[in-house]
Structure formats: structure tokens, C-alpha cells
Amino acid sequence: MTARRAPHTAPKRNARASSRLLSGKKRLPTVVGHTIIILFCVWHMATVAIYSIPTDGNGIAQTVRFKLLPIIRPYILTLSQWQQWNLFSPNPLRRVTTFHLDVQQGTTWVPLKSFDPRQESAWNKDTYMLKALITFDSNDELYNSSLLALMRSYCISDLIPQGTTLRMRRDYYIVPHDKEPVSEWLKGPPASESKPDLLTRCP
């Protein structure tokens, strides 16, 4: 017996439904159903497009987005469809920050954890932790409380005694600016600078 492959054809049921609609004989529930789905699609496409308008500019599009936001926001947020596609834009991130968490033992600081992307294996970077730390680094005032909470989370995971002081050191350098000539890249990474240390105690 020769095996057969079923041809790809739209099911007859669909074909019949489609022809009924084209001849105006489609059943009312189907017409209503199709209308609802089409309206939903148009609404979804519009809200996604408006919500995604870049917020970096200051033109008509941003004004439209701002005016329509109260209408579309509940839908987009409830369905977890929020999105801004500022991928490496307006300019790519040029700041490289390293984070070092130390524990105080007597008068000395003992390294507990280090987040240095340059020291991590190319294929085994702690991507999500680095992403969080980059976010923290972008706005100290806003994220300090969260960064301190992150430091304290190591008290539990690493069984550090209550009252022990933790310190977060942060060093950074800026990749040369775009307007610099190529020779700037040839000099290698610039020297690092430091941000003020963050201190907290294990609860």
C-alpha cells in the first residue's frame, strides 16, 4: 500500500462559512463574532503602536501618546503588554560598572560577591543580575532602597550574622565617545572611577 499525504486544503466547513459570508448568507452569530474579533484586532494594534511611541522625543507623536495614554494604559498594563523598544537607543550604553559586595569582619572588609562583567565567562554572564545592577546604576536616588535590599538579601542566603555591616563598592568607566577618533579605542579601556560606597547592616 502506498502511503498518502493529505493535501493542504482549508477545511470544507471554513470554506462554506466563508462563501456564505461573501454571498451575504452568513449566520448572524458568525457575523457578530467576526466583527468583535476584527474590532479587537484594530484596538489591540492601535494601543500597542501608541504605547510603543518613543518617549525620548518631544514632537506631535509624543503629545498624541501622552493624550491617549489614560485610555490605552489600563488595557496595555492589565494584559502585561507594556513595551518601549529603546534597544541600544537613542545611543548605546557606554558606561561599564563593576560591583563588589564586601562583609565587615572586625576592622577588615572581606569580599563576598563580585559582579564584574569583564571577569565573567563570555558565555556564562550573570545577565539578569547585571541588568538589575545597570538599572540601579542609572538612578541612584530612585533605586538606592532596592540596591540596599539586594545587599541585605545576601545576609539570608550566605548566613551572615545579624548586625554585620555590608559594603557595596562601585567602579565605572565610560567607553570612548563616538566623536573621538578610532585611535581612542586603541588605547584600551579608560581608567575606572569610583562612586561612593553603599553601607547597610544585616537585619
Added chain:
Amino acid sequence: MRLFRAIDGFFFRSDSATSFGLMRAVWAAAVFFTMLLRSNNITRFYSETGMLPAAVQPLILRQDHLFGILQWVSDPQGVLAIYVILLLSCIVMFFGIYARASTIISVLLFFSFNERNPLILGGGDTVLRVVGLLLIIAPSIHAFSLPRLGKQWRLWSKKRTLLPPLTMPAWPRILLLWQLIVLYSTSLWDKMYGDMWWQGTAVAATLHQGQFSRLPWDWVTPFVVLSAPLTWGTTLFEAMWLLLLIPRPVARFLPWKSPAALKRLLIIGGIIFHGSIFLFMEVGSFSGAMFTAYIGLITQEDIEAIRRWWNSPKKKREHSIAILYDGHCGLCQRSVFAMQLFDAFHRITPVDYHNLAQRQKVAPHLRLQDLDRAMHIKLSDGRMYRGFDAMRVLTWHLPVFWLVAPFLYIPGIPQLGRLFYARIAARRILCKHGDCRF
């Protein structure tokens, strides 16, 4: 009325659901591995003892329209339990078991984790969220699933034919395509507000940025001369997605002739683009998420266009392969069934050699004793292969085996393969329900 019919036809034209079914499976795998990569830090990221305790949340996170089970479950044990449920649910969703229910559970739990801590999210998570919603609402997502494989086998074992592909209306794929056009065009739009994308230095700066780049600084520097073409190439690629908005009647007069052909070119470009990003940069799940979304864009028209191109007579490839197999042996039946499922280019015609009429048509000169010793295949140019050599030829015609095919030519492998094949063929009658004792 005519306009309504045209709109209805646009959103409800029927198409294959196979690619959406495959997208469901790949989405589940992508979320599984994305979440697995966070396993060391689950409680740190998502629980009360982590970076966002209840006291800190109102300072950083929005508080309105915020739903998700992790808003109520915040103790570390509870978060771990929900994490395990998400992983298990992704496994069930991957195989398409209770496809609708497992998809809803996986997607909603993934939303919950995303909403609980947006500070660690990247573009890949966002793509997976928007694709996840489409999977929840799209019909026929049980295509490409284990239960459907069971149905296929039951039909094939009785009638030697496969089920027709599941179909679905066009609207979920339209929403997906729109999402990708929005993604690329707004990404380009935002880049235009900067100056590095205009100057052509964005790629060089990004590859020197130690947080993302997989390459050491010294390795990147000699190639900075390529930065400008790569930077402008990226913006051109993103801009080209807008061309998909040109209506079909107008697109006929453009070099690519149809939006479908342009879409196929963009998908190929996207695979190279996101594949390169994956190779040179650590950007989380972004490349994987984009590949997942691309799968859902593939229509029956695309599959047939690829098939036509691949089977084109100019390429001088064998266009049909008759497989002479033992229709009385369970193992042989299952092997041929599997090969027919994998036969993406529609080249295989299985022939049960116990059927005299069929056998006479394909290979009248072969004796039953010879056929009984090994599977034979006959190519359209008349060449015949048997046993292991036949299997090796078939691997070149079944895309899922392409990676394996070259290894079958390594010295020593053919000799071992022929031995092993002969052993299986001799004892195949002892195999019952796929269980063989050699």
C-alpha cells in the same frame, strides 16, 4: 458591504496553524530556559527577602493595573513553589498536552514573574510576553503537539495517510506581524534621536561595552572600521520592516513582487542579524525570543514557496524517493511514519513491499528476499540504496537530520552503521510496540 467582505477576508482567511503550534512549543522552551537561567536568584529577584520587598515596591513599581499571583505570594517558599509550577507547566505546554490550559497557565505565570520584578527584564522578556498573549487567544495552538501526533499515528497505521494540517484564521498572525513591525520601527525611531546611529559608531561602542559584549576589548578594536556599515545596516534592516505595510496590489510593481516574498527575505535577514547578536553579545533571551516570533510568521504560502524553491528542477536534486519497507513490521511502520512526518519537502513515497502491484511499479527487478533483508530506497534518477546507506541518503532529504548527516560519512561510522542496521533488520520481527531486544 464590499468593504466589510474585504476586511473579513483579510482577518479570517484560512491558513495553516502548524507554525503557531510550533511557536507554542518553542515559546515554552524559551521561557523554560530563560527562567532556568534565573534559578540561582529566584528568591532574590521575586520574594519578600529580595531586592523588592513590600516597603520598597511602591517607590519603584507602578501600583495600578498590576495583576499576578506574585503580588499575593511573596514568601520565598511560595515563590519557589510557583517557579517550579511555571517550569513544569512549560514542559507540558512544550508537548502540547492540554495545550490551551497549559498555555494559559504558563503565560499568566510568566506575566506574574515579569510584573513582580521589571528591573531585571530585557527586550527578550517583552517579546515573550507579547507572543504569549497571542498564544493564549489564537485558535488551533494544539497543532504540533503530542496528542496530535497520537492521532496522526492512529490514522496512519489504519489508512497510511496523515491528517490534513490544522488551520486557523489569519488574525493572530496579523497581530504578530504588526507587533514585529512596531518593534522594529519604533526601535529605529528611538535610534534617530541619538547621534551614534547616524555617525556609524554605535556598533563599535556596543561591542566595546563589557556588560554586553562577549568579546574582549582588544579583539573588537581592529574591526572598528566595520562599525559604520554594520550600524547603518542595522537601521536599514529595521526600516525595511515598514515596507511590509505596502498593500499587495502596489507591492506587485516593486522588486520583491509581494509582501510575502519580502517577509521571507526579512526573516532570513533577521536570523542572520539576531544570530550575530547572540554570538557576539549577551543580551539575555532576546535572540531566542525573536526566533520564536519569526516561527509564528511562517504561513502555508511560505512553506510551499520554500518547498518549490528547494525542489526546483534547476537544483538537480532528487525530487521523489520511494521507500520500500516491510509493512508487516511494527518498527518499520513507525520508522516510515516518522520519516513521513519529517518530510518537509514532500519527497518521500513509502511503498509497502508486500503490496505486489506497488512493488512492481517501483522496483520490479528486486526479489522479496532482498527486500526482506533491508529497507531499499529508489531515487527519481533510478539510483537505489539499501540499509544504512539508504538511511544516510534520506538524512539529506529530511531537514531535522541535516546536522547529523555529515557525521555518517566519518570513517568507521558507515561500517558500524551497516553492522548495526543488519542486526536490527534481522531481529525486527521480535520488536513489539517499539520494544526491541537485540
